[in-house]
Amino acid sequence: MSPVTPPWEKVLWKKQPYPDNYIPEGALDSSLRKNPNFKPYTYWPLVHLSTAITQHLATIFIFLCVFVRLKDHSLDPRVLIFLSLGCFFLGYLVWEVLQYTQNLGGSNHGNERNERIRLDRVKTFKSSILIFLALMSLSPVLRTLSAATSSDSIWALSACLFLLNILLADYGSSNPVIQGRHERLTSVLSMNAAISSSVVLASRLTNDLAVFALIQFSVQSFTLFPMLRRRLQAFSDKKPSTQAMQTLLTLILSISSFLLAIPLSSTIAFLVLFVLLAVTMLAPAVLVWAQKYKNEIRGPWDVAVPKLN
Known part of the structure; x- marks a missing residue:
């Protein structure tokens, strides 16, 4: 009669009749987690966040248009x-x-x-x-x-x-x-x-x-x-009512950069418009679409993360 093999235990101090790389069947199924920290994005909040990038790019385009007009003397420096x-x-x-x-809304004293x-x-x-x-x-x-x-x-x-x-x-x-x-x-x-x-x-x-x-x-x-x-x-993050001001500023800068670039070159003007629209509207849509391909698997092999109060 063959001796009964003892069950495998997840310990290092005990000598067991199993190879070092042995993993019992089904041991990982209960501990596997897929995308545990995943927070899905929605489209319009991403559009609102992308307005900061759009404003910065539009500012650079406006500056370059102003420089070209100063260089060819079509804009008076005064x-x-x-x-x-x-x-x-x-x-x-x-x-x-x-x-x-x-x-x-602050708590400081008036003086x-x-x-x-x-x-x-x-x-x-x-x-x-x-x-x-x-x-x-x-x-x-x-x-x-x-x-x-x-x-x-x-x-x-x-x-x-x-x-x-x-x-x-x-x-x-x-x-x-x-x-x-x-x-x-x-x-x-x-x-x-x-x-x-x-x-x-x-x-x-x-x-x-x-x-x-x-x-x-x-x-x-x-x-x-x-x-x-x-x-x-x-302020727009804390008070959603001020998001309209952020949107209005983005529209003003984008339209200004487009109008300033048209007299210089219509091709460059439409390229500027495409870049601003792509950053504001297209890039958030691509990010929302790509979320379905996110596949992060967590298991017992990961480094333990301490939980602090």
Whole structure:
């Protein structure tokens, strides 16, 4: 009579009559899990999240159209300066309204809040004056910065810097002003890449006023506007009623980039329109469609994840 084989046990300290790689039949069936952390996406929330990318791309297209018009002297630099100042005051007004709305729901004392707002306004005013004077004094230097460099190298360098700006930009709603955190390193690198690209493009212009107007527009487009965009996005995440403002801003920037590109080249204008529509409408649809192919299997071979209270 043959001895009865003892049942297999999942222990290492006990010698068993089984090979080291032995797994009993059906041992894994009860512990297998398919897509345990999967949260399905829906289309319209993804479209809303993609508006930040659309706004950033539209801003770059608008900036490039403005540069081309300054270069061929079809746009007066003084008009651009006044338009930039108007956009700055409009954006600052929106910023103040959002800050006032945030403070209404805050728990800070009234005197502390008013003092902090006053200090922020004074700091903003001083910074604006310093940037304005610095750009005026540096415009002659920036105009001759790359005089010895060929235009082909300038176009290639500018394209690479704008591509780096797109890849490293912060499209989330994390705002250091609201959440008390510092800017991400990638966000700072993205901003520096955009400003550097603007500087090398401005060196192709012929007069100091045009250089000043373009750099001023660049600072507002790639430094100040992303801050306002993230604050709007943070408010739209908390209050769905403000999502209409985010949608309206996306439409304004997209239509402006398309209208500015049409006189330059109809082919480029429709290409810009296709890119913006693809990012806003097509990419979320592809992501929703691709969810059905997600197949992540979890089992006892995975590293244990500690559960913390």
